[in-house]
Amino acid sequence: MGSGRRWAVEFADNSTSHSSRDILDPPGFTRASQEQDDSAVSKQKKDAEANWKAQKAWEVAQAPFKNLFMMAFMMWMAGSTVHLFSIGITFSALLQPINALRGVAKVFEPYKDNKVDLLAPKLVFIALNLVGLGLGIWKLNTLGLLPTHVSDWVSSLPPPQEVEYSGGGVPLY
């Protein structure tokens, strides 16, 4: 009774090295190539994602540029007189870049990656927003809301005191 077991198939095959196997791989099957192929695919994927992120980051960085044109057009529409419409547009032109600048980190958060260099898009984004801000300030100035003229500083200057005093007129009749 020494050999009750005639054959068995070991399903649990934990080893990956073929040297430890006693059974040969079926012909046409190369274990190594498969393993090699797998790692290449994942690497490719990662690269693509990084590329995509970079691309997106650039896109986001360039987004204010389109906005700039839009803003400029709106400003031209508003004219140079101070009223509700022009003030509204100007202030939105000022607030938008400021808000954008405050949230630079947040805007680029989804594109954060070890392999992606976000500095350049960030700089571009900041620069474009600064241009937008400049445009807003320029608009503010053209509306005459910035104290850059002499008139802004003297308009409430009281008249000077006079040293002499003179009175009189036609003698009372």
Add this chain to the structure above:
Amino acid sequence: MNMAIRAFLLLLLFFASSNPAYSLYEDQVGLMDWHQQYIGKVKHAVFHTQKAARKRVIVSTEENVVASLDLRHGEIFWRHVLGPNDVIDQIDVALGKYVITLSSGGSVLRAWNLPDGQMVWESTLIGSTPSKPLLLIPTNLKVDKDNLIFVYGNGFIHAVASIDGEVIWKKELASEGIDVQQLIYPDGSEIIYAVGLLGFSRFDAYQLNVKSGELLKHNNMLFPAGFSGDLSVVTDDTAVALDSTGKILVVIRFQDGKISFHQTHVSQLIEDISGAAVILPSKIPGMFTLKIDASVIFIEVINESKLKVVHKIGHANAVSDALSLPEDQQAVALIQHGDGKILLTVKLGNDWTSNLIEETIQMDRQRGLVHKVFINSYVRTDRSNGFRVLIVMEDHSLLLLQQGEIVWSREDGLASVIDVKASELSVEKDGVSVAKVEHSLFEWLKGHLLKLKGTLMIATPDDVVAIQKIRLQSSEKGKMTRDHNGFRKLLIVLTRAGKLFALHTGDGRIVWSRLLNSLRKSETCENPRGISLHQWQDPHHHALDENPSVLVFGRCGYNSDSAGVLSIVDTYTGEERNHIGPLHSIAHIIPLPFTDSMEQRLHLLVDANRHAHLYPRTAEALGIFQRELGNIFWYAAETDKGILRGYGVQKNCVLEVADDFCFDTRDLWSIVFPSESEKIAATATRSLNEVVHTQAKVTADQEVMYKYISKNLLFLATVAPKAIGPIGSVTPDESSLVVYVIDTVTGRILHRMTHHGSQGPVKAVVSENWIVYHYFNLRAHRYEMSVIEIYDQARAENKDVLKLVLGTHNLTSPITAYSRPEVFTKSQSYFFAHSVKTMAVTLTAKGITSKQVLLGTIGDQVLALDKRFLDPRRTVNPTQAEKEEGIIPLTDSLPIIPQSYVTHALKVEGLRGIATIPAKLESTTLVFAYGVDLFFTRLAPSRTYDSLTEDFSYALLLITIVALIVAIFVTWVWSEKKELQEKWR
């Protein structure tokens, strides 16, 4: 989209730049304005009480007003104000339905319909020599079914048909130089007598046929001793005159062409007299009145030439003309003064021993003496005669007395306002009772609920009436305390009668009135009259427990060197704190820009000898004045000589009696205008209390122009001497108008401009750095208005923003007139449709609000004209930027917008002046226009940008807020419930 935005922007621009209208709605009339009608001091009064219809009295006044007053209440039925040159000489009633007025020295005769005051006819009676105007309306003289009116004026006697004013005949009587004194028409005869004097020594009597004017007889008789001038006609054929010495009475009889004189020595009639006698004008048949020393004597002429003294009273009393009663009797009213009361007696003309009526009436001391009495009778229920008298007081007020009572009184002194000053009311005291607050709260709520109804248009007609009543009679308006906005003030008004009134700006009522002691006739001051009013003490910072006061300045007599009188009057109570005088003559009053520790303003009074006297006379004031001595100057425009002189104030003057408060003046400069081509026509200076907010004017392109603002600017206009007369008296080539802007410290002419072919009258106002003046352009046959704006060139260099930011500029450092100002001016002229009586400019508390020029038009209305229309920077086609700045495209004439009449539908008859007073609220200015009428209103030249409008519905706001809070609460509860239900599901 593009189009839509553009259209939207254009619409916005339109709203932003559209002309603001200053008109008010119909229901706003009387909310903040009031109008009072007066007539002036009554000269003549004719009663019209025969008919059972409305009883009235027709009066003519010294303000040239003819009016019909309701005898029951003293209200004006109708009123006409004749021009200032059309002085009313006589009035009477003809045919029982026409009021006849004779005016302009007997050359204009008019008939007015008695019930409604419509003019029926007007006749111009032409003559050559000016003479005493006389009017005689016989009651029952009919010529060709027509009643005649006899008028003597300008040397001619005219018979005028009373029905249409046609001159039936006229005859010259003054050809020899006879001064006709009286027309006499004996009832029922065919002859009219005209009696007069020639050269004080000949008595002349004419007899004329009433129907044809044919001269029937002309008798005269010489009186070698000479007459004193006045003639009193006693009966139809007797007159009384005084000889040239005033000691002998001459009874003149002129019956049937024979003239005879009977002389009686006055001392034979009256014992112990000293002075000369004067005949007073009176109309009592058979009697005349004589004034000797301090008494008035009634003398009757009996038995053709005998004289008999009937009665004797003190001279300060008043006597009426005789009133004919039925049964050939005459009644005369006499008024005597008592202590705080007057005594009225009515006597029968032919029996002076007994009185028909003797009444004592309490009289306000502030009304002074009785000046005139007019008597009228009525039939009592017991068929006896009752009497009513109309009296004119020293303060020009008019009172009706009947049965010992004052039936009504009119404050007609207010028709002759000389000067106005505003005074603050007292500050509100703390501690208002709770009940009052509750009551007022309830009233407040009720009022607002009504208003709300009005806003929501659910008010019934009764409610509308109630709303209007609440608005008009707002208790806030007439309060005697200061308000937050500074709308409630006292207007201190000086009248020609020498009476000071305080009017409340809220409703125009008289708060107090006072007949000034200094302006009453006295032995030392024979002919006192008020000249001007000045702010004396106006506590704002210190001495707050002191009441504010005004300085009243008057003069005894009509010459520039007659003595002056001063009074200081408390404006809260009307008490005369102090009166000084008579003292030195006063030619100029110069309020100085300094106050002492009691906030009394220093005044410099310059007399005719050019000595300057300082008031108040305290050591402190002297100290302040001496510190500033070198910086005080004064100038005088001598219009008759055509010289403008400037003076400085020097050390104390050398007088017999040392006076520390008297200072010598020295000549500094003079400007002599060529007498053959220029005569001073008008001067104008800036108002002393005008506040200017800023020295810079910012133009649309952000550029700055610095205004030349000086308190020492004088605008002076001269016209060619030929062109002094009325418009049309000279050709354009002969006339020119020259305007000067002069610095009165140095005498430097800053600007000079000639308007060729223009002439006066010139009216001007100066404000901030601009001058607006009005004159007549002979070439264009139109009135013109010009504006001059003065800018400082020297300051224009201040362009460095950094310096201005850091404040290292010298724009606000004190400046001196000796530092050679470099100025440039801009000016522009426009046609203007109206002639202008007076001009003023709005004043506001801080000087930020834009200005309006107020014009008193010839139609006695006040027109507000925006300064924007008078801007020398106006061009025909302003650029977009200039339009945004508010520059109006240039037009050749100034527009008159009907809505900009400040007086809306009312007229300020006989408009003489406009005073503007700043309110505490910056946007608002108070305007007071005075003439025969008074008008007061509030103006907001840039609209009330700093307060909610009067009809703002606080209740609506409150209700809205409450409703919103309730809604929030309800929805919250609701949502909570719903959420809970959701959770249970």
